[in-house]
Amino acid sequence: MKKEIYALGIGHNTPVFIDLAEACGYKIAGLYHYNNTRTGEMDHGLKILGSFDDLYNKSNLSGMNFLLTMGDNIIRTEVSNRLRQLGGNVPTLIHPTAVISRFADISPIGVYISPFTYVQADSSVGNNTVLLSHVNISHTTHIGNSCFIAGGAIIGAYTNVEDFVFVGQGVLTISAKVPSIGEKAYIGARSLITHEVPAHAVMAGSPAKVIRYND
Known part of the structure; x- marks a missing residue:
């Protein structure tokens, strides 16, 4: 049943x-x-x-x-x-076609991982985070709590994505070049991220630049 x-x-x-x-x-x-x-x-x-x-x-x-x-x-x-x-359960849901390394750490609380997404070894995903279809989380990368990673995004290796970050469709961050993406940053679709992203920054472009800061 x-x-x-x-x-x-x-x-x-x-x-x-x-x-x-x-x-x-x-x-x-x-x-x-x-x-x-x-x-x-x-x-x-x-x-x-x-x-x-x-x-x-x-x-x-x-x-x-x-x-x-x-x-x-x-x-x-x-x-x-x-x-x-109140005692309710918000379970983590991982689509059967997603590939999750046995060396990755996925929170059991409210993580949603959509079809054909890949979380590589030594990476982690925090509570209430959404990874849509065809996302790639490269090795040795941490995705914080309450993030939203849209379809086709690639988060390069050795990156710390802090809490409440939004990453748009098709974003690419370069491995070993982006040590962190700050809390509540917003990265527009198709952006190429080549350096650290400050907290609350709104980024867009290829290479991406700060457009403004959110509260």
Whole structure:
């Protein structure tokens, strides 16, 4: 019998993460929206059971599994922490086609690794981080908590990616040239990163340059 999991956050990413959960052997038991405006509706053939607050108002979520489909790193982390405080489980999901080195360390909390992604030896991935399809995490690289690495990105070796970093589609960071990507940095699609990225920097271009800084 398949384990049940409830999907939170209804948007364009939702069916993508539902596909991942089902590929990992879960059955979607229902959906939860951020508010009550859509309670009772159907989305992608699944019933919207209520709001996040409906879950938060339960005294105990023990034994319940949750799939967080929102792309915003901060919101995803806040929801994950709240559910886990109430006893809920936010499991890590790794697609069967992903290749994970036996020498890699993947957090058991809320990591989503999509099809055809590769995490090489001596690398690690922190809580609530998303690696979309065809991402390559090179050896001896650390991906922090609550990051989002979009499809086709390649993170070179010997890089420390700090928490809450967003990496756009097709980004390439050069091995041994990028010692760190600072907290809450945002790297635009197709950027070529050739040096350290400061915290909160918004980077774009080939080679990438700082466009501005986020708060």
